[in-house]
Amino acid sequence: MSENDKTVRIGLVGCGFMGVTHAKAYAKIPGARIAAICDAVRLPEDGVLSSGGNVGDGEAVRLDMTQVRAYRDLSDLLADPAIDLVDLCVPTSLHPQMAKAALAAGKHVLCEKPMARTSALAREMVEAAKGARGFLMPAMCMRFWPEWAWLKQAIATGAYGRVFAARFRRVAEPPGWSKQQFLDGQKSGGALLDLHIHDVDFIQYCFGRPKSVYSTGYTKISGAIDHVVSQFEVESGAIVHAEGGWAMAPGFGFSMSYTVNFERATADYDLARGAEALKLAVEGQPAQVVKCGGGDGYVGEMTHLVQAIQRGEPPSVVTALDGQTAVEICEAEEKSIASHQSVRL
Numbered sequence: 001m002s003e004n005d006k007t008v009r010i011g012l013v014g015c016g017f018m019g020v021t022h023a024k025a026y027a028k029i030p031g032a033r034i035a036a037i038c039d040a041v042r043l044p045e046d047g048v049l050s051s052g053g054n055v056g057d058g059e060a061v062r063l064d065m066t067q068v069r070a071y072r073d074l075s076d077l078l079a080d081p082a083i084d085l086v087d088l089c090v091p092t093s094l095h096p097q098m099a100k101a102a103l104a105a106g107k108h109v110l111c112e113k114p115m116a117r118t119s120a121l122a123r124e125m126v127e128a129a130k131g132a133r134g135f136l137m138p139a140m141c142m143r144f145w146p147e148w149a150w151l152k153q154a155i156a157t158g159a160y161g162r163v164f165a166a167r168f169r170r171v172a173e174p175p176g177w178s179k180q181q182f183l184d185g186q187k188s189g190g191a192l193l194d195l196h197i198h199d200v201d202f203i204q205y206c207f208g209r210p211k212s213v214y215s216t217g218y219t220k221i222s223g224a225i226d227h228v229v230s231q232f233e234v235e236s237g238a239i240v241h242a243e244g245g246w247a248m249a250p251g252f253g254f255s256m257s258y259t260v261n262f263e264r265a266t267a268d269y270d271l272a273r274g275a276e277a278l279k280l281a282v283e284g285q286p287a288q289v290v291k292c293g294g295g296d297g298y299v300g301e302m303t304h305l306v307q308a309i310q311r312g313e314p315p316s317v318v319t320a321l322d323g324q325t326a327v328e329i330c331e332a333e334e335k336s337i338a339s340h341q342s343v344r345l
Contacts, residue, residue, distance in 0.1 A: 008306045009035035011077045011107070013098065014089035015042040018112050020049045022087055023061045025298040032306045036069040038077045043070050074098055078105040085134075085309060088112060091181045092188055096121045099136060100128045108134035108309055110302070113201070114193050115323035119331055122324040129320050137305050137315045138323030142202045144300030146292035147269050147278040151260060154267065155206050160282065161263025165239040166206075168199040172246045172254040174221055182246075185224025192217065192225035193330050196244025200333075201326040203242060205318075207234040209325060212344045215336040220247040230333050233342075 010026060012019055012034050026032045037043065047068070050060035071077045077086070078101060086102040087110045088095060096116050102109045115138045116122040129136035142148045155163055172195065175182040182188045203210065210232040217228035227245030234240050256271040265282040281287040308315040332343040
């Protein structure tokens with residue numbers, strides 16, 4: 001990026017499912033351009049990237065490889081002076097090392113969730129970002145998902161009164177992609193850290209850092225927690241709980257939902273309802289479908305970071321510290337499951 005050209009040039013690291021998802025999003029963002037890709041094993045000669053996952057249309061994305069440099073080693077990408085933003089779509093175990101190297105090279109960093117396998121490693125990333133020229137932002141896409149951003153606004157403004165109770169649910173069959181990575185709980189942290197963390201982060205976004213958490217869960221396929229149900233004690237006194245897991249039978253697919261009961265309304269979201277995903281029942285009014293615009297949260301989160309870079313201001317909707325805190329909360333859930341007791345945060 002230069003004074004005369006505000007285009008943010010991205011180095012996309014990892015060409016699997018999330019890399020493809022991010023590539024599709026950048027194609028929709030004015031002022032963003034993928035200038036390089038990096039993958040040790042998956043570099044397409046024809047520029048076509050494709051991979052399946054739990055959310056998205058599954059369509060491939062085509063890059064013009066005459067305009068995109070290809071690297072197999074991160075150090076080569078980091079040495080490229082044309083790259084402004086390094087987007088890490090790699091296995092969790094690689095996040096800390098790669099993020100710190102990119103920050104040391106003066107790059108901005110978007111890091112897929114979870115930020116790290118442990119909160120101690122996430123803390124190292126936060127510390128590295130403090131003295132860096134570039135910004136570090138964890139990719140917490142639910143903060144930008146249209147119907148979830150609507151919910152955050154409704155809670156923050158008190159439009160329907162205070163929240164009495166909130167339930168979040170995110171469950172799926174075992175990942176059919178990157179099995180070697182996801183189904184090794186020592187590397188991925190299981191569904192608790194890789195999938196459920198979306199709702200953990202959104203809960204802290206809406207209700208603040210929980211005071212305590214009580215969790216139950218079990219291990220089935222990864223050696224880590226594959227299904228968790230948690231109740232969070234939050235400052236407002238609302239009843240808040242979340243369920244997450246990827247241990248459903250093959251063929252179940254993916255389910256994502258929330259139900260929030262306010263003083264004067266109830267909001268209910270279910271991804272399976274498609275265009276009518278979000279329904280709102282307000283006291284004294286007929287129930288209605290709330291239209292929040294199409295799309296998912298990926299374009300929103302990347303637009304937020306790209307515009308922050310263009311302004312020279314740190315991203316504000318989600319910070320590196322938020323990413324660290326989300327991992328800390330997940331670790332508290334893991335301790336609660338092991339001890340059968342509530343854990344203070």
